[in-house]
Amino acid sequence: MRTKKEAQDAIRVMGTLFPEAECELNFRNPFELLIAVVLSAQCTDALVNRVTKHLFEKYRDPKAYIAVPLEELQHDIRSIGLFRNKAKNIQSLCYTLLEKHGGNVPQTREELEALAGVGRKTANVVLSVAFGIPAIAVDTHVERVTKRLGICRWKDTVRQVEDTLMKKLEKETWGDAHHRLIFFGRYHCKAQSPRCPNCPLLDRCREGQKRLKKQTTG
């Protein structure tokens, strides 16, 4: 396990690799963010933005999403994977918002996770980005990168990764850290073919050194 200082410095270095890391979801209010994050499961932000560009003009509030047949909403987001389930979830979610929250996005984790298609990661994104409530969203990239670098343990659950990052990083940097970990994981420390040879963190990455050794000997 790395110290706070080591963890913070490692994540700082990631920022030097992708200084223009600005690929975020497009949204104008908490409701649009919620929809965008639900749509983003298992696909890229760029793909989601391509769809929401038109989607958010046609559907401006929860009432709009449930005013059309399910098939129409499915058709409107069909270029995204899992679109059948996601369309169902969005209509169900909008019903819940109207019935239990006056058409607004709730601001507690319990209420958010009770919505269809909203899990812990999505809830954390909405809490932190839309409402400024401290939370760290751990996706597969964040989990993989922090474990490879030894910031977290291999056997840690998503929940434990969350707790570790909240303890080791200053609250004001959580947002930036999240983006840096995402980009570092997506484009550099990739799941199958991580670019270890020219990685600025190689000297302090046990996993990277292990992989290089295996590559040269095998």
Add this chain to the structure above:
DNA sequence: AACTCGGGGCA
């Protein structure tokens, strides 16, 4: 813990 959903991206 393991499976399913699924079109896009990428080798």
Add this chain to the structure above:
DNA sequence: TGCCCAGAGTT
């Protein structure tokens, strides 16, 4: 072409 994936729900 075939594999993998910026999750969540179900069993």
